[in-house]
Amino acid sequence: MYQTRSVRRGDPRLSAALKEREREIASEALARVSAQTRTVAAELLAVRFVERFAASVEVADWTILLRWVDGACRRYAGVLAVAPLLIAVAETVRITVASAAGLPCDIREIDLVHAEIERLASIPRLVREPALHEAIDEIDVALDDLIARLDDSDPLTAEHSRAVSSWCARLGRRLALAKHDIVGVSRCGLIHDVGKITTPLEILNAPRRLSDEEMVVMRRHAEDGAKLIAAMPxxxxxxxAVRNHHERFDGRGYPDGLAGGSIPSFARIVSVADAFNAMIGRRPYRPPFAPSVALERLVENRGTQFDPIVVDAMVDVVTNRG
Ligand SMILES: [Fe+2]
Ligand SMILES: [Fe+2]
Known part of the structure; x- marks a missing residue:
């Protein structure tokens, strides 16, 4: 088991101070690693490290952090440069704690923890597929992280994403997908707009139609989201599904201009759920459409913008036939 034991009592004050600064500490840590290691996935991992560190400090139990470090080294082996990243975050936390005026703490104990992290990070790990139960837990954790970030930057898009996710699940059931595909498509619905984390708010929330240049920036969210997801184990x-959720069935969509069956099937489902929910939802530049009007628009664009089978399923779902 892990070689460091706490001899102190929990320190809720230090824990709260660390939690408050978790994003700041994560970005300082990221500045200490190579440019290739500086991905959004790495940033999420760094924030998670600080959270676990704070949780350990709060109850004086370092196994919370060390068990997580061990697991992260194992899970992300071969995917992220996890060892240098975790060592960089540990060092940044150490510096933060050492320089925090008025926060009583035992730096020697933190040094011992640091040494243990270095030991765990240096163990050679097998690159392997995670066990299924572990994968399911971890997927939800990773998705929670993403949605929390989206909520921070744009709560309206996060709310839209949750709604799209539940429309996707209902569509999946109506389309008689296998259980795991229903879960899969609803997860895709949840993160379809995650690329909007990087879209400037003045464009996202513009109370008017966007200019051509602004539209180009807005449309980038599909590719940006895909890049972000591609980097996450x-x-x-x-x-x-994230990259192609704005493709059109007739091939006039973006970013790849895919048509018909060459559009990934989950993307075709997300596309209908997304359009419907966008129409019935608040938008900065127009009032919401009534569900019946939104449904009419989907039917009008059946076979041009949207997959006809998915539109038919949506009609059934919304009119309670599904
Ligand atoms: Fe989108
Ligand atoms: Fe959307």
């Missing part, structure tokens, strides 16, 4: 299989 365990959720990168959702990349096609």
């Amino acid at each position: 365990l959720v990168n299989h959702m990349t096609p």
